[in-house]
Amino acid sequence: MRLELKGITKKFGDFTANDQIDLVAESGEIHCLLGENGAGKSTLMNVLYGLYQADGGEIVLDGKPTVFAGPGEAMKAGIGMVHQHFMLIPVFTVAENVILGHEPTKALGFLDVDKARELVREISERFGFDIDPDAVVGDLPVGVQQRVEIIKALISDAQVLIFDEPTAVLTPQETDELMQIMRQLKDEGKAIVFITHKLREVKEVADKITVIRLGKVVGQAKPSDSSEQLASMMVGREVDLSVDKQPAQLGEASFQVKNLTAFSAQGSKVLDDVSFEVQRGEIFVIAGVQGNGQTELAESILGIQDKVSGSIKLEGKELLGRSVKNVLDSGVGFVPEDRTEDGLVADFTIAENLMLDRSDRPPFAKGIQLQLKKLHEFAEEKLKSYDIRAQSIFSKARQLSGGNQQKVVLARELSRDLKLLVASQPTRGLDVGSIEFVHEQIVAARDSGIPVVIIATELDEATQLGDRVAVMYKGKIVGIVSPETPREELGKLMAGISA
C-alpha cells in the first residue's frame, strides 16, 4: 500500500498549522517525522486519520484520491494510529478499550467478553506484552497505557500505521521492544509513520526522514546523518545535545528523607522505607521504571500522599504532615509529572498560570487585591527569558504546544525563592531545543546552591543531568550510584537486581 499526502494545508482560525505538506508512506518502510514542538506533526497525522478536515491538498491512497470524513473511514481504508494523547477511556478495562469500535458480540448485541480477553491475550503474546485484559486502564501506569494504545492499533490489522510519539512515556527497554515490533511490522509489509523527538530512535529504525518546521517541510534527512545535524535541521539553529555543567559545588545535606513508607488506597505498600539525603548544589536523580513509587515519593514531599509515615526534612524543618501550601511556602519548587493535569490551568492565560501558587501574596496580591500590573510585567519578563513561544502573555495555556507549556511551569516554579526543587520528568515530550533549555535552567538552579531532586525515566537524562543517581524498584531505593555507572548496570538495578 502506498499512501501519499499532497500539499496538505490545515488552519486553526488564522493560524496555519500545516502549510502545503507532502509526505509518502510506503509498504515495508518506516518513515520518521521530525520537528520541534508545535511544528505541526500531530496535526498532519490527524488530517491523515480523518480526525481533522484539511483546508487544502489531498490524500492519495494507492493512486486514488481519497477523502476521509472521519476516523471510521480511515480505519476502513486500513489506517491505524497510536495517538500522542491517549485515546483511551480511563474507566474501561484494557479489553473494553481494545475492542471498542469493532466489538465481538453474541446474540442481540451482547458483548462477547471472553473473546475480547482472548484477543488482548493473543496480541499481547504475539508482541511480547504482559497485560491483564481486565485491568482498568486509568489505574495503569502510563507506560502500560501506551501498550494498550499500541495493541489497539495493531488489532485492526491496518496496512498503514501511524505512531505519534509513542516512546515519550516508555522506558528504554519498552522502547527497544516497540522498535522491534515496528521492524517486525515493516517486514510484514506495512507502512509506518513514526514521530519521535528522540534522535537515537530515529537513527535506529528510520528508512526515510522528513523534517518539518513551522508547518512546512524543511527537507529530507538520512538515518546516517548525525544527531547534531538532525537537531539543527529541526530547530533551525545549532543545538548542543550534551548537558553543559560544571562539577557540583556541594554544600550541606539540607534535604533529608528518612524511612518514608506509604500505602496505596488498596492497602499495598507503594513506598518502602525510603531514605536519602541531598546536598545543596547537587542534582539527585531518581531513576527507575515508571510505577515503582516515584509518583508517591514526589507526592509525599508535596504533601498530597495519604497514609505515609517517616520523615521529610528541609533545612531541619519537618515537611511531612503539612499542607501543600505550607510545603510550597517552605521553599519547595514542584514540577509535576503531568503538566496538563497538575501543573497548569489550561483555560487560564500564561500570565495567570504564572502566579498559580502565589496568587495570595506579594508581589501578585496586596491584601486580597491582585496586582495585575506587576503580574503582567513579571509575565512579559518570563516570556522573554524562558523563550516561551506564544502570541502574548494573554494566550491561554491550552493554546501552547507541550514544550511551551512545560516552560511556563518551570518559569513559575524556578522564579520563587527556592530551598528545594523537585521536578518529575521535566522534559517529557519536549523537542531537543527545549530540552536543552530546560536542562540549563535546572543546572542553574543547582548552581544557585539548592538541592534538586529529579525524577527521570530516561536513562540519558538521568546520567547527563544527575550528580548522583538513585534507582527505585517496587517502592524501594535499590541503589545510589554515580552517573558514570554503565547503562547495563543501571538497567539491572531498574529491573530489581541489586548491585
Add this chain to the structure above:
Amino acid sequence: MKQQNLVREIFSGNAVIPIFAVLASFLFGGILIAFANEEVQQASGYFFSRPGDTISAVLNSVFGAYDALFRGSIFNYQASSAEGMIKPLTETLAYATPITLAGLGLAVSFRSGLFNIGAQGQIIFGAMFAAYVGLSFELPFLIHMPMAVLAGLLGGALWGGLVGLLKATTGANEVVVTIMFNYVALLLLTYLLKTPVFQAPNQVNPISSPVAESSRLPGILGDGFRLHFGLIIMLAMVVAVWWLMHRSSIGYQFRALGYNPSAARTAGINIPLTYILVMAVSGGLAGMAGASQVLGADRQLTVGISATFGFDAITVALLGRNNPFGVLAAGILFGGLRSGAVLMQANQGVPVDIVLVVQSTIVLFIAAPPLVRSLFRLPKPKAVQA
C-alpha cells in the same frame, strides 16, 4: 459596495443576535397567543367564507399582546402621566433586582466548578434572616437597614456554606444536596411562618408583620414606584462580583478550582476551604436577593418570598455566561418579561403561561446564535467562516 459591507458587518456581529432571538421567540409565542385568543377562535370558525376576519383577529391579538408586553415592561406610551409612562421600566428593574442578585451568586459557583442549584433555598434563608432582624429590633435606619441586609447575606451564606461543608468533608454531590435543601428550606419557612417566630400577632394566615420601617430598603423614586434601594445594592454587587472574580486573589483561586481542581491542589490551594467559601459567597448573594425581597419589595415574609427567582437565576447566570455584566443584562431581560406579563394578561387576556413559553424560547434562541442566523439567513461572522 461599502454600504453592503457595513450592513453585513452589522448583521454578522453578535450584537444583533439577541434582537433576532427575541424576534424569533415572539413569532413562536405569537402563534400560541393567536391560538388562545377567543376572537381568533370565533373568526376561524368561518375562515373559508371570510378569511380576512381571521387574519385581522390574529394580527390584533398578537400585536395587542406584544404592545401590552412593551407597555408593561419598558415604556407605557398610553399612560396619562409621565410617571405612569416610565413606571414599567422601573418595575422591570425592581424584578431584575432579586433575579440578578441570585444569578450573580450562581455565576460565582458555576465559575468555580460547583453546580449550585440551591439558590431557591438560599434566597429563603436570606429572607428569613433579614426578616428576623427587620422584625425583632428597633434601631436607627443607618444601623438597622444595613444590618438586616447583612443578615440576609449571612443566612444565605450559612445555608450555602453548609452544602460546601458537606462536600468538603464527605464528598457529597452538591447537585443532590442543593436540590434537597431547596425543599427543606421551603418547609422550614412554611413552618416558621405559623409560629410566633415570624407570624404576625393577631394574624391567622402565614404572613409576618411588615419589617420595621428602619430596616427597609427605601424607595428610590418615591412613593409611586416600587423601585427600591435594593437596585443600588444589586448594581454594587455586580461590580463587587466582577472585582472578586477577576481582581482578587480569592476569586482567582475560585476560578482555578473551577477550571482544574487538581492543578489548584498541586499549587497549594486549600480545596475543602475553597468549596466552603465558594458556596458561602454564592449562597450569600442569593441570600441578599431574599433580603431585597423582604426589606424592599414585599416588606414582609410570606411562603412565596422566593417566587421562582432561584430557578430563573440558573438560566440568568448561564445566559450571562457567568460574567457579572452579562448576568445583569440577562436579569433585566427576565425582569422585563415578568413585569410585562401582568399587563399582557390584564389588558389582552393572554394566558400567563405564554410568558413562560416566550421566555424560554428567547433564552434558547439567544444561546444558539447559529440557529438564529440560519432562521433569518444572517451572514456568518468572520471567525466562524475561517
Add this chain to the structure above:
Amino acid sequence: AAAPEEEESAEGTDSGTSEETETETETVDYKACMVSDEGGFDDASFNEEAFNGLQRAESELGIETAAVESNTGATLTEYSSAIDSLVGEGCDMVFGVGFALATAVRDAALANPDTDFALIDSGLSNDDFSPLSLENVKPIQYDTAEAAFLAGYLAAATTETGTLATYGGILFPTVTIFMDGFKQGVDYYNAENGTDVSVLGATDEDQANWSATGDFSDIAKGKNLSEQFIDQNADIILPVAGPVGQGTGQASLDSEGVLLIGVDSDWYNLEAHAEYKQNILTSIEKKMSDAVFNVIQSGLDGTFVGGDENQYVGNLANGGVRISPEHEVAYPDGIQTALEALTDQIISGELVVNSLYKN
C-alpha cells in the same frame, strides 16, 4: 347595613343561570376584574369557584370582565402590579382571591379610592395587623367550620369502619378550618351517640401536627396519602387540598366502600370529579361564586358598601356555606333530619361551632 347579597345568597347557583342567559348580548359599562392566587382558575376548587362568579356576572349582567391568573411563584409585588394593571385597565371593581392578596388589595384600595375592591378569605389590616376598614374594600370570608361540622356529623353517621380521615395541602388556617369543623362534627356525633369514630390526620390536639401533602399540585401524593388512610381503615376522607383531592377520588375507585367529601364547590357537579362522583358523600361548599356575583351586582346597582363592619362572612345562616344535597350516596336513615336540626341549632346560636371567626 346588611350587605345586599345576603338576601339572595341562599339561592343555589343553578337556579339563576338558566333564565337570564339572553341578556348576555347587551353590554353594560361596568368592568369587574379578578386576580387569582397561585392555584389559577382551573383548580377545580377554590379559585375556580370564585372565577365562576365573575363569569356568571359577565353573562348574566352583561358587564365586561378581566382576570389575571397568578403563576406558581408569584410574589406579593406581582399581586400588587396585577391589581394596579387592572385598575389601569379601567376596572370598576377588583377581586383578590385568597389571603395572599390582602396587602396588595389594601395598598391598591388606598391608592385608588374610586375603585371598589373585594377580598376573599381575609380581612384588611394595618401594618401592625390591627384591623383596618376601608370604605372601598369589602372583605368576603367564610366560616367554613359550620358546614364542615355538618359534614363531620354526616360522615360519622355514615362510616362503617368507625374511622374517618382528613388532610390538607399546606396547613393554612383557611385549610385547617375545614378540618377543624369536620372534627368537631365527628366529636359531637360521638358525644351524642356514645360512639368512638376517629379522624385520622387530625388526631393531635395541635393543628400544626395534622396531615398535609405539602403542596396544592401533586395529585399523586394525595392518592398515596389517601391509600394509607384507607389502609388504616378509614372509609371516608376529606381532602382540603384543591386539585390534590382528585387523588383521593382516584383512591376511592381502587378500594371498596371508600367515600370522599369535596370542598369549596359541589364536586358532584364538576366534570373534573365525574369519574368517581358516585363515591362523593357530600361537599363542603363555600359559595364564593354567589358572593362574587352579588358583590358585582351591588357595584352595578350602586349599592356597594365596603368597610370592615360590612364584611361578608359566609355561614350557614346566610347560606354562604353549606353542605351539598344528597346525591348518589344515600344518607343513613334519619340523618337528613338530624342535619336539618343541627343546621337550625347552629343558625340560632344554640350550638356553637368554634372557629377563628368566633372568638
Add this chain to the structure above:
Amino acid sequence: MKQSKKTPIALMLLLAVASLIIPNVQGQQLEVRVATGTDLFPIPNIILPSQGFVAVMLILMLAMTALSVYLTFVRNRKTPLIAVIAFGFGLVMTVLTWLFSGATMGITTLLAGSLALAVPLIFGSLSGALSERVGIINIAIEGQLLAGAFTSALVASVTDSVLIGIFAAMIAGSLVAAILAVFSIKYLVDQIITGVVINVLIIGLTSFLFSTLLADNISILNQPPRFERISIPLLSQIPIAGPVLFNQTLIVYLMYLAVAGVFLALFKTRWGLRLRSVGEYPKASDTVGINVFRTRYMSVMIGGALAGLGGSFFTLGQVGAFGKEMTNGAGYIALAALIFGRWNPIYAAMAALLFGFALNLQYALQIVGSPLPSEFLLMLPYVLTVVAVAGLVGKVRGPAAAGKPYVKS
C-alpha cells in the same frame, strides 16, 4: 488514600439515634398486616412483641456497627454493602415499631405506596442515565415527565386507549429530549441552560394547553382510562412481595423491564459500550470510528421516551387526569436519585425506591399521629437523601464528558 471513616461514623451516629428511639417504644405489640384481598389463603396478622423485636434489631445494628468499625480501623478495609443494608433494615424496623407499636402496620400498603411514588422517579432516572452516560447532562427530566403526563392523558382520553396513550407519551418525551439533544449537540448551547429552560418551556406549554384546551373539555380531553391491574399468577400470591410487586399495572411491569433492560444495554452490550465511551471521551470514540453525534442523539431520545413513559404513570397509572405542573419537581428528584445511584440504573432505582419509601413512611407517620409538625415530617425524604449521600455514598464521579459539547475541527 486512607480508608474512609465515614461509614462507621455514620453508622455510629445512626445507632445513637436508634437508641434514642428505643426507650420510647410504647405499646405491647406490633401488629403487622400482610394480608390483602388477593392472597391465595388468608394470612393472619403477624404479632411481634414490640420490646423484644426492637431488642433484636438493636443487636443487629450493634453487630453491623462493630463490624464496620473493626474493618475500617483495624483491618483498613471497606465496609461491605450488605452490612450497611442489614443495618438499614434494623433501623427501619426499629423506627416502624416505634411508630406502629400498639397499632397495625399495613406493611403491604406501605411498600406498595413506596413503589408507586418511585415509579416516575425511576423512569426519570433511567432517562438521566441514558443521557448523562452518553455525555449530555439531563436537567430536562422534569419536562420529559410532564410532557409524557400531559400527552398520555390527552391521547388516551381521545382514543380511549391506554396503550396509544403511553405510546404518545413516549413520543412526547423523546421530542422533549430531541430539543435537548439538538441544542446541546448541534448548537453547542450549555446543556444545563437547555435543560432548565426546557422545563420552563414544557411547564408553560402544558399549563397553557391545559387551561385553553383541556379544562373546558374535561370529559373528552382529560378523562383518560387508567391502567388495569394485572396480577401475575402465583407470583402475586407471595405474601408481601406478591401484592407489592406482581399485582401491578402494565406500566410498573414495563418499569422492571426498563431498569433491567437499560442496565444490560449499558453494561453488557456493544451499544452500551459505545455509548459510555462517548460519554467518557468522545474524541477517543471518534478515533475508533464511532459516530459521536448519532450515538448521542439516539441515547438521549431513547431516554426521553422512557421518561415520557414514566410521565404517563402520573396520569394513566395514578391519577386519571392531568393537572397543571403535576410532576411537581419529580424530575429533579430523579436527577438526584441518578447521581445518588452513581449513574447506574439499578442503584438509581434503589435510590428512588428509598426516596419513595421515605416519602410514604412520612405519610404513615402523619397518620399515626406524630409529635412533629407536618412540615418536619415532609422534610424526611429530603433530609434522609442528604444523610445518605453524605454519609454513605460520598464522592461520586460522573461520566467525564458530561456537559461538554463535542466539536470537530
